[in-house]
Amino acid sequence: MTKTRKWPPQLGLAIALAVLMAGLAAARPGFITLGNLVNLVRQISINGILAVGVTYVLLTGGVDLSLGSLVALTGVIAATFAHPGEYAVVVPVSAGIAAGALCGAINGVLVTRGRMAPFVVTLGMMTSARGLALLASGGRPVSNLSTAFTRIGSGDFAGIPAPTWILLAVAAASHVFLRNMRMGRHVYAVGGNESAARASGVHVNKVKMVCYTVCGAMAGLAGVVLASRITTGQPNAGIGYELDAIAAVVIGGTSLNGGTGGVSGTILGALLIGVINNGLDLLNVSSYYQQVIKGVIIVGAVWLDRSKKS
Amino acid sequence: MQPLLQLEGISKSFWGIRALDGAGLSVARGEVHALTGENGAGKSTLMKIVAGIERPDSGAIRFTGSAVAMIHQELLPFPEMTVAENICMGAEPANAFGWLDKSAMHHRAAELLARLGVDVMPGARMGDLSFAEQQSVEISKAVGQQADLLIMDEPTSALSDRECERLFRIIGDLKQRGVAVIYISHRMDEIFRLADTITVMRDGRPVATRPASGFDEATLISLMVGRDFDAALVRQPAQTGEVALEVRKLTREAKFRDITFTLRAGEILGLAGLIGAGRTEIASAIFGLDPAGSGDIVVRGRSVRIGSPADALAQGIAMVTEDRKRYGFVGDMGVRENVTLSSLRRYSAGGFVRRGAEDAAADEQIRALSIRAAGREQQVKYLSGGNQQKVVLARALLSDPAILILDEPTRGVDVGAKAEIYGLIARLARQGKAILLVSSEMNEILALSDRILVIREGAIAAEVTPSRTTPEEILSYAMPQ
Numbered sequence: 032m033t034k035t036r037k038w039p040p041q042l043g044l045a046i047a048l049a050v051l052m053a054g055l056a057a058a059r060p061g062f063i064t065l066g067n068l069v070n071l072v073r074q075i076s077i078n079g080i081l082a083v084g085v086t087y088v089l090l091t092g093g094v095d096l097s098l099g100s101l102v103a104l105t106g107v108i109a110a111t112f113a114h115p116g117e118y119a120v121v122v123p124v125s126a127g128i129a130a131g132a133l134c135g136a137i138n139g140v141l142v143t144r145g146r147m148a149p150f151v152v153t154l155g156m157m158t159s160a161r162g163l164a165l166l167a168s169g170g171r172p173v174s175n176l177s178t179a180f181t182r183i184g185s186g187d188f189a190g191i192p193a194p195t196w197i198l199l200a201v202a203a204a205s206h207v208f209l210r211n212m213r214m215g216r217h218v219y220a221v222g223g224n225e226s227a228a229r230a231s232g233v234h235v236n237k238v239k240m241v242c243y244t245v246c247g248a249m250a251g252l253a254g255v256v257l258a259s260r261i262t263t264g265q266p267n268a269g270i271g272y273e274l275d276a277i278a279a280v281v282i283g284g285t286s287l288n289g290g291t292g293g294v295s296g297t298i299l300g301a302l303l304i305g306v307i308n309n310g311l312d313l314l315n316v317s318s319y320y321q322q323v324i325k326g327v328i329i330v331g332a333v334w335l336d337r338s339k340k341s
Numbered sequence: 342m343q344p345l346l347q348l349e350g351i352s353k354s355f356w357g358i359r360a361l362d363g364a365g366l367s368v369a370r371g372e373v374h375a376l377t378g379e380n381g382a383g384k385s386t387l388m389k390i391v392a393g394i395e396r397p398d399s400g401a402i403r404f405t406g407s408a409v410a411m412i413h414q415e416l417l418p419f420p421e422m423t424v425a426e427n428i429c430m431g432a433e434p435a436n437a438f439g440w441l442d443k444s445a446m447h448h449r450a451a452e453l454l455a456r457l458g459v460d461v462m463p464g465a466r467m468g469d470l471s472f473a474e475q476q477s478v479e480i481s482k483a484v485g486q487q488a489d490l491l492i493m494d495e496p497t498s499a500l501s502d503r504e505c506e507r508l509f510r511i512i513g514d515l516k517q518r519g520v521a522v523i524y525i526s527h528r529m530d531e532i533f534r535l536a537d538t539i540t541v542m543r544d545g546r547p548v549a550t551r552p553a554s555g556f557d558e559a560t561l562i563s564l565m566v567g568r569d570f571d572a573a574l575v576r577q578p579a580q581t582g583e584v585a586l587e588v589r590k591l592t593r594e595a596k597f598r599d600i601t602f603t604l605r606a607g608e609i610l611g612l613a614g615l616i617g618a619g620r621t622e623i624a625s626a627i628f629g630l631d632p633a634g635s636g637d638i639v640v641r642g643r644s645v646r647i648g649s650p651a652d653a654l655a656q657g658i659a660m661v662t663e664d665r666k667r668y669g670f671v672g673d674m675g676v677r678e679n680v681t682l683s684s685l686r687r688y689s690a691g692g693f694v695r696r697g698a699e700d701a702a703a704d705e706q707i708r709a710l711s712i713r714a715a716g717r718e719q720q721v722k723y724l725s726g727g728n729q730q731k732v733v734l735a736r737a738l739l740s741d742p743a744i745l746i747l748d749e750p751t752r753g754v755d756v757g758a759k760a761e762i763y764g765l766i767a768r769l770a771r772q773g774k775a776i777l778l779v780s781s782e783m784n785e786i787l788a789l790s791d792r793i794l795v796i797r798e799g800a801i802a803a804e805v806t807p808s809r810t811t812p813e814e815i816l817s818y819a820m821p822q
Contacts, residue, residue, distance in 0.1 A: 211693050211694055211696075212689075212692050212693055212694065213685050213686065213689045213692055213693070213694055214692065216678065216682075216685060216694060217685075219671070219673075219674065219678075220671050220674065220678075220682055223671035223672065223673045223674055224667075224670070224671040224672065226667045226668050227667070227668050227669055227670055227671050228671065228682070229630075229649070229650055229651075229668075230628075230630060230650050230660070230662060230668040230669075231650070231682040231683045231736060232650050232651040232653075232654040232655075232682075232683045232740070233651070233682065234651055290671065290673045290674075291673050
């Protein structure tokens with residue numbers, strides 16, 4: 032009989048993060064300044080929001096490759112409604128989130144009713160959504176946005192950037208949803224053993240629909256924040272974002288097979304990626320090396336997690 | 342003369358459950374050796390050890406031939422490849438650069454098929470062939486690999502009479518070439534027709550090996566059942582109440598047909614039969630895991646449509662499935678989360694799980710069923726088979742069903758837990774639950790049931806009363822005619 036683990040599963044990751052930050056602080060005193068730390072949490076916000084969203088899908092044992100394209104599409108849609116003096120700021124924000132949720136729901140229908148592999152469905156959505164973003168914008172950035180809209184990305188509250196507040200809000204809400212609500216429990220059951228979940232009376236398709244839709248809505252939210260931050264709706268934005276988001280979730284200990292993990296790990300994973308990016312910049316490491324190092328860290332983190340479990 | 346295969350003292354346990362207990366067997370060259378016995382007697386496990394699929398825990402295997410091949414009950418061909426590619430799999434003719442010699446492959450396949458009189462084109466796609474043709478191709482492959490011992494696990498279970506005849510001819514042909522065949526079967530006529538020697542297995546070891554002429558059908562059956570039935574185990578007939586479940590003409594193409602019965606509150610209705618007779622399929626259809634094609638399910642007088650387990654649970658029907666790993670539990674989750682999975686609504690308010698109520702419910706089930714776990718949070722994948730089964734039972738019971746379907750409730754469960762589960766089933770019936778019990782264990786079904794339906798090849802073959810029947814009678818109804 033195996034003893035149940037007493038310490039939280041993310042402890043190792045938190046320690047690794049602390050050690051990494053201490054090392055960086057020793058090597059580059061500039062790392063630990065308030066200005067740089069604020070910068071750091073702003074930098075990870077968009078990837079963090081996407082990572083929280085895709086955590087839902089990965090927990091069911093699925094995957095969503097369309098996030099980067101959805102960021103572009105929803106950013107363009109939001110920007111279209113965000114010109115000065117046209118609509119209240121709630122309109123572009125809702126439009127972006129709703130567009131993301133709709134695309135996520137389409138992914139969900141194709142995966143559940145269409146019984147297709149999530150990889151294929153979301154690969155298709157990735158391609159089509161990118162095309163739609165280019166069509167909706169005529170291939171050009173949508174600029175001239177109201178200050179009310181751009182403040183979402185550039186404003187701050189109590190010294191903390193607005194995008195970071197948004198990330199904290201969605202992370203906290205998702206944590207409570209997944210850990211304390213019935214539907215959240217069902218997400219873990221579906222990912223852990225779909226057949227057993229069905230035999231227990233769980234509405235498997237409904238659970239998956241919720242997850243893909245929430246994931247799409249989060250991509251819409253990230254798209255709004257990005258458009259606001261760069262003050263344009265960029266049809267070419269967000270390329271490769273889905274992979275950074277999935278990397279954060281996987282580093283955070285969520286299994287690609289579904290059923291185990293959670294949002295707290297995802298946030299730590301996003302932080303780790305952010306610290307690595309920020310630290311390597313401060314150390315003047317060329318961006319080519321940065322990519323190599325990031326890749327090694329992603330695989331290394333999962334390998335450590337695996338060897339700890341077996 | 343030295344035998345081709347000699348097994349001595351083979352033992353094998355799975356998860357602490359003894360499957361083989363010092364089994365021995367001797368097979369001569371060119372002999373057809375029939376292996377028979379009840380479900381779970383250890384035949385398939387023994388043969389998997391001979392074929393090298395499983396390792397024995399102890400014992401000796403002496404094999405003086407060159408190769409063993411096993412023809413499984415469910416075939417394992419490569420459906421997208423051609424017949425020739427399947428036959429040459431693993432021994433493909435190729436030149437020094439690894440380049441496949443397709444014409445040599447074709448020739449070898451054609452020659453083998455012709456030798457066995459199998460009328461199949463080497464270039465045909467394996468997946469386009471019938472089951473019988475695929476089986477013949479598999480046998481040809483085994484012969485091509487110079488196998489001098491061929492194991493066939495219930496090879497005729499999916500064959501028509503004509504196809505059986507062809508298979509028997511091939512077996513006769515193999516025998517003439519000096520190939521020994523171990524033939525696992527329940528079918529009396531086949532056994533007596535083909536076998537030179539018959540071995541009966543029971544409880545993990547052979548109980549009798551004789552030349553076929555030394556047996557008749559009646560002795561064979563009584564040897565299979567073995568132990569004298571313990572009448573003291575028989576449950577007192579229950580006070581039965583209203584009709585809880587009525588099933589009318591339930592049918593699914595090629596699985597079961599015209600299944601009609603009623604089940605009353607407080608009654609235990611047994612479904613007996615051989616593996617593959619369709620009992621699990623009938624149970625799964627009532628629970629909505631795999632809905633039936635046609636027929637009616639009537640719950641407490643109302644005809645209901647059950648398209649999923651969620652529908653069944655809403656009607657007060659719960660099921661403990663045979664395949665525990667697949668349908669039974671979520672291994673990464675703790676005991677608590679598994680036990681409450683079907684009834685989480687009761688332990689939540691406004692969508693939020695009330696942990697206090699949930700913890701209390703889980704603790705109560707752990708106590709009531711004496712589930713031995715390190716605590717309510719222990720992951721179910723680390724529990725023993727018996728305790729996993731109790732978790733599955735607890736989940737079903739917590740949904741407070743009026744109708745409980747139990748499919749092989751004590752499979753892979755140790756003796757102690759088995760007795761506890763029997764006690765629990767009897768108690769549930771006393772409490773007025775209507776119970777449908779599927780079991781392959783003769784003692785279990787006879788001891789627990791009020792009535793028994795014997796299922797043979799997807800249809801009800803007979804209804805018997807435990808106090809007025811014998812294992813032999815049930816087995817005779819269950820055997821394919």
